[in-house]
Amino acid sequence: MLKAQRKRTDYTRWFRDVTLMAEVYDYRVLVKGCGVWPGYGFKLRNNVLNIIKSLLDATGHEECLFPLLIPQSLLAKEGEHIRSFEKEVFWVTKGGETELEEKLALRPTSETVIMPMFKLWIQSHTDLPKKVYQVVSVFRYETKATHPMIRVREVTMFKEAHTAHATYEDAERQVKEAIEIYRKFFDELSIPYVISKRPVWDKFAGAVYTISFDTLMPEGRTLQIGTVHNLGQNFSKPFEVEFLKPDGSRDYVYTTSYGVSERVIAALISIHGDDHGLLLPPKVAPIQVVIVPIPYKGKEREVYEASRKLYETLKEVGVRVKLDDRDDVTPGEKFYFWELKGVPVRVEIGPKDLEGGTVTLSRRDTLERTRHPVEELEVKVKELFKEIERSLSERSWREFREHLIYVNTLEEAKELVAKQEGIIHVAWCGSDDCGLKLESEVQGRVLGTPLDEKVEGKCVVCGENASYYVRLAKTY
Amino acid sequence: MLKAQRKRTDYTRWFRDVTLMAEVYDYRVLVKGCGVWPGYGFKLRNNVLNIIKSLLDATGHEECLFPLLIPQSLLAKEGEHIRSFEKEVFWVTKGGETELEEKLALRPTSETVIMPMFKLWIQSHTDLPKKVYQVVSVFRYETKATHPMIRVREVTMFKEAHTAHATYEDAERQVKEAIEIYRKFFDELSIPYVISKRPVWDKFAGAVYTISFDTLMPEGRTLQIGTVHNLGQNFSKPFEVEFLKPDGSRDYVYTTSYGVSERVIAALISIHGDDHGLLLPPKVAPIQVVIVPIPYKGKEREVYEASRKLYETLKEVGVRVKLDDRDDVTPGEKFYFWELKGVPVRVEIGPKDLEGGTVTLSRRDTLERTRHPVEELEVKVKELFKEIERSLSERSWREFREHLIYVNTLEEAKELVAKQEGIIHVAWCGSDDCGLKLESEVQGRVLGTPLDEKVEGKCVVCGENASYYVRLAKTY
Numbered sequence: 001m002l003k004a005q006r007k008r009t010d011y012t013r014w015f016r017d018v019t020l021m022a023e024v025y026d027y028r029v030l031v032k033g034c035g036v037w038p039g040y041g042f043k044l045r046n047n048v049l050n051i052i053k054s055l056l057d058a059t060g061h062e063e064c065l066f067p068l069l070i071p072q073s074l075l076a077k078e079g080e081h082i083r084s085f086e087k088e089v090f091w092v093t094k095g096g097e098t099e100l101e102e103k104l105a106l107r108p109t110s111e112t113v114i115m116p117m118f119k120l121w122i123q124s125h126t127d128l129p130k131k132v133y134q135v136v137s138v139f140r141y142e143t144k145a146t147h148p149m150i151r152v153r154e155v156t157m158f159k160e161a162h163t164a165h166a167t168y169e170d171a172e173r174q175v176k177e178a179i180e181i182y183r184k185f186f187d188e189l190s191i192p193y194v195i196s197k198r199p200v201w202d203k204f205a206g207a208v209y210t211i212s213f214d215t216l217m218p219e220g221r222t223l224q225i226g227t228v229h230n231l232g233q234n235f236s237k238p239f240e241v242e243f244l245k246p247d248g249s250r251d252y253v254y255t256t257s258y259g260v261s262e263r264v265i266a267a268l269i270s271i272h273g274d275d276h277g278l279l280l281p282p283k284v285a286p287i288q289v290v291i292v293p294i295p296y297k298g299k300e301r302e303v304y305e306a307s308r309k310l311y312e313t314l315k316e317v318g319v320r321v322k323l324d325d326r327d328d329v330t331p332g333e334k335f336y337f338w339e340l341k342g343v344p345v346r347v348e349i350g351p352k353d354l355e356g357g358t359v360t361l362s363r364r365d366t367l368e369r370t371r372h373p374v375e376e377l378e379v380k381v382k383e384l385f386k387e388i389e390r391s392l393s394e395r396s397w398r399e400f401r402e403h404l405i406y407v408n409t410l411e412e413a414k415e416l417v418a419k420q421e422g423i424i425h426v427a428w429c430g431s432d433d434c435g436l437k438l439e440s441e442v443q444g445r446v447l448g449t450p451l452d453e454k455v456e457g458k459c460v461v462c463g464e465n466a467s468y469y470v471r472l473a474k475t476y
Numbered sequence: 477m478l479k480a481q482r483k484r485t486d487y488t489r490w491f492r493d494v495t496l497m498a499e500v501y502d503y504r505v506l507v508k509g510c511g512v513w514p515g516y517g518f519k520l521r522n523n524v525l526n527i528i529k530s531l532l533d534a535t536g537h538e539e540c541l542f543p544l545l546i547p548q549s550l551l552a553k554e555g556e557h558i559r560s561f562e563k564e565v566f567w568v569t570k571g572g573e574t575e576l577e578e579k580l581a582l583r584p585t586s587e588t589v590i591m592p593m594f595k596l597w598i599q600s601h602t603d604l605p606k607k608v609y610q611v612v613s614v615f616r617y618e619t620k621a622t623h624p625m626i627r628v629r630e631v632t633m634f635k636e637a638h639t640a641h642a643t644y645e646d647a648e649r650q651v652k653e654a655i656e657i658y659r660k661f662f663d664e665l666s667i668p669y670v671i672s673k674r675p676v677w678d679k680f681a682g683a684v685y686t687i688s689f690d691t692l693m694p695e696g697r698t699l700q701i702g703t704v705h706n707l708g709q710n711f712s713k714p715f716e717v718e719f720l721k722p723d724g725s726r727d728y729v730y731t732t733s734y735g736v737s738e739r740v741i742a743a744l745i746s747i748h749g750d751d752h753g754l755l756l757p758p759k760v761a762p763i764q765v766v767i768v769p770i771p772y773k774g775k776e777r778e779v780y781e782a783s784r785k786l787y788e789t790l791k792e793v794g795v796r797v798k799l800d801d802r803d804d805v806t807p808g809e810k811f812y813f814w815e816l817k818g819v820p821v822r823v824e825i826g827p828k829d830l831e832g833g834t835v836t837l838s839r840r841d842t843l844e845r846t847r848h849p850v851e852e853l854e855v856k857v858k859e860l861f862k863e864i865e866r867s868l869s870e871r872s873w874r875e876f877r878e879h880l881i882y883v884n885t886l887e888e889a890k891e892l893v894a895k896q897e898g899i900i901h902v903a904w905c906g907s908d909d910c911g912l913k914l915e916s917e918v919q920g921r922v923l924g925t926p927l928d929e930k931v932e933g934k935c936v937v938c939g940e941n942a943s944y945y946v947r948l949a950k951t952y
Contacts, residue, residue: 026593026596028596030543030550030589030592030593031543031545031546031547031580031589034543034544034545035543036540036541036542036543036593037540037541038538038540038597039538039539039540039608042538042539042540042541043539045541046539062514062515062518063515063518063519063522064512064513064514064515064518065512065513065518065521065632066512067506067507067510067511067512067630068510068613068615068630069507069510069566069615069629069630070507071507074506086572086573087572087573088571088572089571089572090545090568090570090571090580091568091569091570091571092566092567092568092569092582093567093568093569093570094566094567094569094579095564095565095566095567095617095619096562096563096564096565096617096619097562097563098617098619103570104507104566106568113506113507116506117502117506117512120502120504121514132515137544139544139545141571141572141574143571143572143574153545154543154544154545156541
């Protein structure tokens, strides 16, 4: 069933089927736009979250929890913010049979509920910087077609960080720190990305500017997988988050916010997976090694005993290992099943291995099988983990870079965007006019400008001198 | 400020102030009935959750995540359930400016959203038992006065488990397993409890019966801290969760559900805390040991160096340790601060300790100070952890048992309930009539009957033979 749905030719169906069959995500929609995470998917989620949490904890962010319900008056305090969100917010208007005096929004993001707490928590420059984060569900009333994990009404894994600073410069430093944290996070997952400064017409509502991480999905559309916002004093002023400076004067704090969501998991699955199913990096795989005994007439007991020993050996050294000793399923079916689940390393042990004192290892990425002395099991497994991660990263970045394309004319850009060939770079004068024209001409989106790539050339729209590249693509 | 608010004489204020000042919970209400968990409180929460998660994981429960929004038609499928909840559910009626075709409830509990998934996941007896849980926010439109952590509109730490079984007997076994899990959980936290079978008029809406854990709060009111429900086929029938039996026939599954919430943390804080602030069991304390250097003229450098060494020693062996080396705060202020935060063990090191090669340990529960050779630090600290936990448990159970009172007449019961003397036991014939009369007579609640205590006597209401005790108390 799955093999027929090739990832490249019918990606949407492949994604839905593979996440369902591997028990990662169940989107047989109970509630429009809201998915369910079964046990296996939830473990994967946790392993991914643990990476970003460690990175945040190590840089002085504190995990907190803020309320889901935001009274309309709070959500409306920052004008640009509410204008952008009011059309896509879910509103609670009734408690039991009572009409509420003030309607409550399900948080679409938490700036407006965190600012009042910052106001209470921050008095003086000695309270700064303040860096908090939470992992929560956020809600968007999506009216377009939804897509599992990618365009949903309940975003269940929104990791949002919020920080406050004494100066604009310090907020700028925080933006850089956030970018570094996300770089490391995506690097750990072998997910390739470009970092762009979003054009003004596409920045976060209320931000001074937005930096975004985009990756490329199998059908050639980009997916925004992380954003970092410098909010300046845009929120602290309406929310009156003031602090006492060392010189005795007062100022409003400068804030930033940055977030990632389960889109990271959608990217992880889509980029590494293949026609056999998931392919999970060992770092985040809920099961890193599966042991499949190959029992053989008359040798069943010995094979099962040896399998159990291998299991104990790996478990003892902290490997997340599973022994599949079901006796009503053939080894072949087990191979198929665990490949679908994306388990990075399979250990087989049969009578031949028993005789020779060996084990057979199979790696999920290349499906290559090798035989090793049983004493080397632990060492070889750990080598394979590293090798698989190196290879996943190398492969995903190589493929990604092949789709970073630089062209000189609008015509070429138009054609390549239409064909979903990847992320198309053209020279751009930097004006909003030319940017918006670009978007409508190529029928795609302006992702923004690279942070550090400069160009000398002529804007492909107006012909004026250009000092920027701009990235164009079809997006989610 | 805090010392003036004695736990016994003004408990409500004590609780609000101590949780705020110790940075566990911030209830300076942003949104009515919704609290904020700052960093320290969030860590405490996590440590508590990790205990219950380990117990659930070890007994074959899988952590999952189900949607927050429940369409009205799903919530209404089980008649008794919806009748009980419809008056206290928050309803989402609008998406942006659009009126929704069907209103959506914020989950008050998740039976009605998990059942449809069980229907998809369970086909045959080989899929049973199925045991899942999630930790999520649930919502109740509380119209009574709210109370931080205890009676809130957003319950942020709802751990709800849901199971499905092939037979009623297996569901019964599951109820017993759940009770054992909760026993261990509360025992780990040194929280005393009674276990009662709730009277029929107070069972969970849709349950066959409900078993409840109640503890006693400082002002003599009981607090329900955990419930276990046998749901029989009451949910599986309307939701059509059928399975194939080994004999080829079909039946509806039998389900159970059981939950705990942040009320556990409210109990933990209220039962162990004192007029100095929090008093946290080492098992769950975010900081288990604080090291306070006592610098002394001319010996500052040596004291700080020695403190750092102690810090490294404890950190290395996995103790959650904090070195408080702030130099703008006196040791006395530090003592006060960390006592408020409930850190179970304080290590002081001053010039006298330096000379003698000793350290001074102070335990938070008794405030007793002892001096030990520095080489014994690790051993002594770990001994103290055990000793503090033993002593907290011993003390809390002793106090609790003093308030389990058995009386022979309605008059006595009435007087003791009015005085909030604890949990009052009287003989009861078991009829609803007499039970409801008891409630109105004593102006308190019937908690239910003990699971295993039998009595021979006469019902204090009707005078008929009684085979049960019934527990009465003022409750939250």
